[in-house]
Amino acid sequence: MGNYNNMGFLVLALVGFIFLSKANGAIHYYDFIVQETNFTRLCSTKSILTVNGTLPGPTITVNRGDTAFISVHNQGYNGLTIHWHGVKQPRNPWSDGPENITQCPIQPGTNFTYEVIFSSEEGTLWWHAHSDWTRATVYGAIVILPAAGTTYPFATPDAHETVILGSWFKGDVMEIIEEALSTGGDPNISDAFTINGQPGDLYSCSNETTYRWMVDYGKTYLLRVINAVMNEEQFFAIANHNLTVVAQDAAYIKPITTSYIMITPGQTMDILVTANQPPSHYYMASHPFMDGTGVSHNNSTTTAIVQYNGNYSTPSTTPFPTLPLEADNTAADNFTKQIRALASKEHPIDVPLKIHSRIYMTIAINERICANSSCKGPNGNALSASLNNVSFVIPSVDVLQAYYRGNNGVYRTSFPNKPPNTYNYTGDVGNNTIYPNFGTRVRMIKYGEGVEIIFQGTNVIAPENHPMHLHGFSFYLVGTGSGNFNHTTSPKTYNLVDPPEVNTIAVPKNGWATIRFKADNPGVWFMHCHLERHSSWGMDTVLIVRNGKTKETKIRPPPAYMPPCSKS
Ligand SMILES: *[C@@H]1O[C@H](CO)[C@@H](O)[C@H](O)[C@H]1NC(C)=O
Ligand SMILES: *[C@@H]1O[C@H](CO)[C@@H](O)[C@H](O)[C@H]1NC(C)=O
Ligand SMILES: *[C@@H]1O[C@H](CO)[C@@H](O)[C@H](O)[C@H]1NC(C)=O
Ligand SMILES: *[C@@H]1O[C@H](CO)[C@@H](O)[C@H](O)[C@H]1NC(C)=O
Ligand SMILES: *[C@@H]1O[C@H](CO)[C@@H](O)[C@H](O)[C@H]1NC(C)=O
Ligand SMILES: *[C@@H]1O[C@H](CO)[C@@H](O)[C@H](O)[C@H]1NC(C)=O
Ligand SMILES: *[C@@H]1O[C@H](CO)[C@@H](O)[C@H](O)[C@H]1NC(C)=O
Ligand SMILES: *[C@@H]1O[C@H](CO)[C@@H](O)[C@H](O)[C@H]1NC(C)=O
Ligand SMILES: *[C@@H]1O[C@H](CO)[C@@H](O)[C@H](O)[C@H]1NC(C)=O
Ligand SMILES: *[C@@H]1O[C@H](CO)[C@@H](O)[C@H](O)[C@H]1NC(C)=O
Ligand SMILES: *[C@@H]1O[C@H](CO)[C@@H](O)[C@H](O)[C@H]1NC(C)=O
Ligand SMILES: *[C@@H]1O[C@H](CO)[C@@H](O)[C@H](O)[C@H]1NC(C)=O
Numbered sequence: 001m002g003n004y005n006n007m008g009f010l011v012l013a014l015v016g017f018i019f020l021s022k023a024n025g026a027i028h029y030y031d032f033i034v035q036e037t038n039f040t041r042l043c044s045t046k047s048i049l050t051v052n053g054t055l056p057g058p059t060i061t062v063n064r065g066d067t068a069f070i071s072v073h074n075q076g077y078n079g080l081t082i083h084w085h086g087v088k089q090p091r092n093p094w095s096d097g098p099e100n101i102t103q104c105p106i107q108p109g110t111n112f113t114y115e116v117i118f119s120s121e122e123g124t125l126w127w128h129a130h131s132d133w134t135r136a137t138v139y140g141a142i143v144i145l146p147a148a149g150t151t152y153p154f155a156t157p158d159a160h161e162t163v164i165l166g167s168w169f170k171g172d173v174m175e176i177i178e179e180a181l182s183t184g185g186d187p188n189i190s191d192a193f194t195i196n197g198q199p200g201d202l203y204s205c206s207n208e209t210t211y212r213w214m215v216d217y218g219k220t221y222l223l224r225v226i227n228a229v230m231n232e233e234q235f236f237a238i239a240n241h242n243l244t245v246v247a248q249d250a251a252y253i254k255p256i257t258t259s260y261i262m263i264t265p266g267q268t269m270d271i272l273v274t275a276n277q278p279p280s281h282y283y284m285a286s287h288p289f290m291d292g293t294g295v296s297h298n299n300s301t302t303t304a305i306v307q308y309n310g311n312y313s314t315p316s317t318t319p320f321p322t323l324p325l326e327a328d329n330t331a332a333d334n335f336t337k338q339i340r341a342l343a344s345k346e347h348p349i350d351v352p353l354k355i356h357s358r359i360y361m362t363i364a365i366n367e368r369i370c371a372n373s374s375c376k377g378p379n380g381n382a383l384s385a386s387l388n389n390v391s392f393v394i395p396s397v398d399v400l401q402a403y404y405r406g407n408n409g410v411y412r413t414s415f416p417n418k419p420p421n422t423y424n425y426t427g428d429v430g431n432n433t434i435y436p437n438f439g440t441r442v443r444m445i446k447y448g449e450g451v452e453i454i455f456q457g458t459n460v461i462a463p464e465n466h467p468m469h470l471h472g473f474s475f476y477l478v479g480t481g482s483g484n485f486n487h488t489t490s491p492k493t494y495n496l497v498d499p500p501e502v503n504t505i506a507v508p509k510n511g512w513a514t515i516r517f518k519a520d521n522p523g524v525w526f527m528h529c530h531l532e533r534h535s536s537w538g539m540d541t542v543l544i545v546r547n548g549k550t551k552e553t554k555i556r557p558p559p560a561y562m563p564p565c566s567k568s
């Protein structure tokens with residue numbers, strides 16, 4: 001009897017909830033158990049850090065505009081944090097995740113609940129650990145479906161599939177980066193690339209577990225490709241099947257039909273694939289795009305099998321796709337240059353035309369001097385990296401906490417607006433830019449400013465393509481070019497009509513790329529190269545977007561609990 005009251009309350013609560021969901025999006029709850037799990041790959045077994053024992057970890061599925069509360073319980077041996085890559089998290093940097101930038105690590109035996117707020121993202125993103133090299137095995141997909149009552153800007157696909165490209169190291173990833181930072185040399189390269197955690201048929205002891213994607217003849221699939229590789233950009237293709245790319249980084253683009261894609265670590269692409277070939281088996285494959293010379297990297301190829309359902313005899317040979325050669329930067333450019341925002345009435349874009357903050361930023365690999373030339377990098381020095389000649393030093397108290405409490409001393413606000421020295425960035429660079437300054441230097445930005453960042457690749461030590469990623473925003477890629485950016489002629493080539501809205505861009509080797517965004521998200525936002533070794537070497541900085549004047553334009557108050565920073 002007494003239950004009637006409770007039920008009445010429940011019904012009221014449900015009605016309220018449905019009403020709220022309509023207005024504000026639904027709320028989802030997930031528990032992530034971070035744990036050590038034994039995995040066998042490439043003929044040997046080792047313990048890796050996982051979420052819930054799987055590789056890739058669990059998929060988060062939401063509709064556009066929803067919110068997900070994700071409780072991370074750390075049962076591993078190291079502290080770590082998790083980042084929701086590409087989720088803008090309006091006014092909520094507290095849940096963004098990069099270690100010692102927006103929070104201190106979740107220590108073993110403790111937990112932290114992230115409030116992941118989705119807004120205009122629609123398509124595919126991903127989550128990954130953001131502490132040293134833990135992201136090598138701690139990652140998974142985020143699928144963002146259209147909001148209830150809306151649909152895709154193309155015919156609704158018959159089904160979905162997710163493909164995550166990853167890296168497998170036989171050694172312990174944390175030891176690998178610690179060893180590299182202490183010797184000053186290159187970190188050990190990975191031993192395989194993977195598709196959904198599996199290396200595929202071209203590696204030893206791997207063919208029994210090669211990932212298989214089962215398809216039905218005649219159906220059209222939305223294939224969500226995520227590049228979670230640690231240190232290499234990738235080409236990807238499927239034998240005998242066209243790829244029609246319809247979204248990048250959870251924003252729609254004008255469809256591109258192509259035989260291959262180039263996707264950098266950090267990027268995601270949504271691709272329509274029609275199973276229109278004679279029922280059989282077909283390889284999908286991925287190997288690096290690497291146009292730097294003498295850059296230590298893994299050059300192997302990972303595969304999976306697209307397998308049609310039905311009765312047919314297993315083919316004696318499985319068709320293999322044609323991937324561009326790994327140094328083919330024309331093939332990479334040809335693909336990348338086709339990408340344009342959909343820019344429709346339902347999916348409009350809003351490129352800032354008025355720029356208040358312009359930053360011209362060189363990207364460089366550097367050297368740190370070692371006493372007695374005792375290091376394993378060039379000239380007996382240690383490898384390092386910088387943006388505008390500042391090699392970022394990660395503090396031991398998070399920048400967000402320091403900023404929120406008005407605590408100076410953790411960082412300085414002197415990140416330069418332009419390179420400290422002018423030289424031929426992409427030519428003979430001389431000696432004066434080899435050694436960077438070291439420091440925790442951030443760039444302050446006023447709320448609402450139009451921001452333009454011109455990334456300038458340089459020829460210092462080892463030129464290569466760099467996938468630059470910004471937290472807290474998606475931005476418009478308005479232009480790219482080769483050589484030095486020319487402040488007079490280069491802006492004339494900008495696309496201000498339908499530039500893609502993305503969160504990670506490939507800055508060409510010895511070339512430049514310009515991005516624009518409106519600084520409408522107050523907070524502390526990490527910006528870094530998504531090649532993990534470059535980020536570890538200091539190719540990072542932080543943008544702090546100040547509060548606006550109204551309550552709706554200020555950082556939300558911190559949650560009741562944030563993981564404490566250790567006193568060391
Ligand atoms: C992870 O495992 C825990 C414990 O078994 C379970 O409660 C939770 O739902 C799992 N999370 C996901 C996302 O599957
Ligand atoms: C992993 O394998 C090692 C060595 O075989 C074993 O000692 C350990 O108990 C295993 N750990 C788990 C979690 O199964
Ligand atoms: C999560 O951590 C809080 C302290 O922040 C603690 O009170 C709570 O018991 C923990 N929950 C679990 C399930 O461990
Ligand atoms: C890195 O590779 C070298 C050479 O193969 C090996 O001796 C070393 O143990 C590796 N380091 C780690 C941390 O796996
Ligand atoms: C895997 O390779 C081995 C050795 O080449 C072969 O005997 C076996 O049939 C293969 N298995 C599959 C599933 O292809
Ligand atoms: C791939 O696309 C091209 C150009 O649009 C078209 O000519 C070709 O028939 C397509 N191939 C398949 C297998 O769909
Ligand atoms: C990969 O690199 C190895 C040596 O590091 C070289 O022998 C091999 O030819 C390279 N393979 C390709 C496909 O470039
Ligand atoms: C790049 O595109 C141009 C023009 O469309 C074409 O001629 C060239 O063959 C392409 N190169 C590659 C490597 O795809
Ligand atoms: C973050 O700060 C903690 C101390 O709070 C320190 O132990 C840890 O090494 C720092 N992490 C990084 C990546 O520097
Ligand atoms: C910069 O170096 C490049 C490559 O050597 C060269 O082509 C270019 O002319 C140089 N630019 C200037 C302004 O010296
Ligand atoms: C650059 O530095 C190297 C090593 O210190 C030295 O041998 C070389 O002469 C220097 N070059 C110039 C142009 O100063
Ligand atoms: C930029 O291009 C213009 C026009 O070609 C040229 O006159 C000028 O010297 C260039 N500026 C630089 C810094 O190279």
Ligand SMILES: [Cu+2]
Nearest residue numbers: 466529531534
């Ligand atoms: Cu880089």
